[in-house]
Amino acid sequence: MPHCYNRVMPELPEVETVVRDLQPLLVSKCIVSVRVGKHKLRHPWKPRWTKRVTGRKVAALRRRGKWIIIDLDNDSHLLAHLGMTGRFTVEPPEAKTGAHTHLIFTLDSGAQLRFRDVRRFGSVRHCATSTELERELASKLGPEPWELTPDRWLASLKATSRCLKAVLLDQHIVAGVGNIYADEALFAARLAPRQRGRRTSPEQAEQLRLAIVAVLDRAIAARGTTFRDYVGGNGQAGGFQHALAVYGRASEACRECGNEIRLTRLAGRSTHYCPNCQPFRRMQRRRAVS
DNA sequence: CCGACGTCCTGCTAGC
DNA sequence: TGCTAGCAGGACGTCG
Numbered sequence A: 001m002p003h004c005y006n007r008v009m010p011e012l013p014e015v016e017t018v019v020r021d022l023q024p025l026l027v028s029k030c031i032v033s034v035r036v037g038k039h040k041l042r043h044p045w046k047p048r049w050t051k052r053v054t055g056r057k058v059a060a061l062r063r064r065g066k067w068i069i070i071d072l073d074n075d076s077h078l079l080a081h082l083g084m085t086g087r088f089t090v091e092p093p094e095a096k097t098g099a100h101t102h103l104i105f106t107l108d109s110g111a112q113l114r115f116r117d118v119r120r121f122g123s124v125r126h127c128a129t130s131t132e133l134e135r136e137l138a139s140k141l142g143p144e145p146w147e148l149t150p151d152r153w154l155a156s157l158k159a160t161s162r163c164l165k166a167v168l169l170d171q172h173i174v175a176g177v178g179n180i181y182a183d184e185a186l187f188a189a190r191l192a193p194r195q196r197g198r199r200t201s202p203e204q205a206e207q208l209r210l211a212i213v214a215v216l217d218r219a220i221a222a223r224g225t226t227f228r229d230y231v232g233g234n235g236q237a238g239g240f241q242h243a244l245a246v247y248g249r250a251s252e253a254c255r256e257c258g259n260e261i262r263l264t265r266l267a268g269r270s271t272h273y274c275p276n277c278q279p280f281r282r283m284q285r286r287r288a289v290s
Numbered sequence B: 001c002c003g004a005c006g007t008c009c010t011g012c013t014a015g016c
Numbered sequence C: 001t002g003c004t005a006g007c008a009g010g011a012c013g014t015c016g
Helices: A012-026 A047-053 A130-140 A150-158 A164-169 A179-188 A202-221
Strands: A031-036 A058-064 A067-072 A077-081 A086-091 A101-107 A112-117 A123-127 A262-266 A269-273
Touching (some): A012 A202, A164 A269
Antiparallel strands (some): A031 A101, A067 A077, A262 A269
C-alpha cells in the first residue's frame, strides 16, 4: 500500500521535481546518523563517508544534469544519481522500510531521508570538498540545456558523425536529456533521430536547441513523467505522460499528421518518431563522376 | 581518438 | 494457469 512500483525514468525534469520537493524537508536539517544496507550500489558507501556527514547540516539542495547534490555545511557534498529506479523519500522512522532501501539518513527533525533503488543503477557518493565535486561534475557533464549557447551546440553537432539521438543522450554535450525527452525534443524540432550530427544545418540546430529547452520547461511545469500511479511516500505523480507526442506511443497515430508512430532501436535505446513529421533524408549522393 | 556495443540489475509482461 | 525469455535504460567500461 505505501508504495507500488512506478516507472519514472528520472531525467532532468523528474530530478528537478525531486530536488524541489525535498528542499524544504532537508535544508537546515542535521544528519544525526547513517544506516547502510547490505547490497552494493554502483559506488559502495564507505565508512569514512559516515564520519564526514554525521553531525553536518544540509546547507542546500540542487541539481546538475540528472545528478542531485546535497551541500553540507562542512564544504562536503553528497552526489546522487537515481539511475532508473532510484527514489529519495523523507519518512518518519516508524514507517516500514521498503525492500531495496540502501541508505537511511536520520535527521534531527526526527524524519529519515531514505534512498531506495530496485535495480541499483543509481548511486550515492560523498565528495570531501567542492573542488572534488566540481571536478567530478565537470568530467561527466556538459552545460545545462539553458546554458548551452547556439554556437557551442552547433559546433558539437558539426564535430560528430553520430546520429542526433545519440548526441542528445550524451551528457558531455548537453546535460540532463534522457531517452524520453530526446525523442520528444526531436519530434518537436521535426528532425529525424537518425540524422547525423554533422549533416545538421544551423537552422535545424537552433530548432533542436529551442525544442530541448521548451520540452524540458513544459515537463518541469508538469512535474515530470510518471508511467504508473504513484501512491504514498511524499511524491505526487507527474503529469507529462499525457503530453508525450511520440515516446511510448509506438503504432499509435501522430497527433500532428495521423501517421503511425514508429519504434526503432538507435544508440542502443528504444526510439520513437513520426516518419512523416520527422522525415529522414539520406545523405545526398554526390553525382556520379562519369 | 571516436563511436559502437556490452554490462549491470530486477520487476513486469508477452507468449507459449 | 504457469513458467520463462525478453525488455526497460544511465553511466561506464571495453573493443575495434
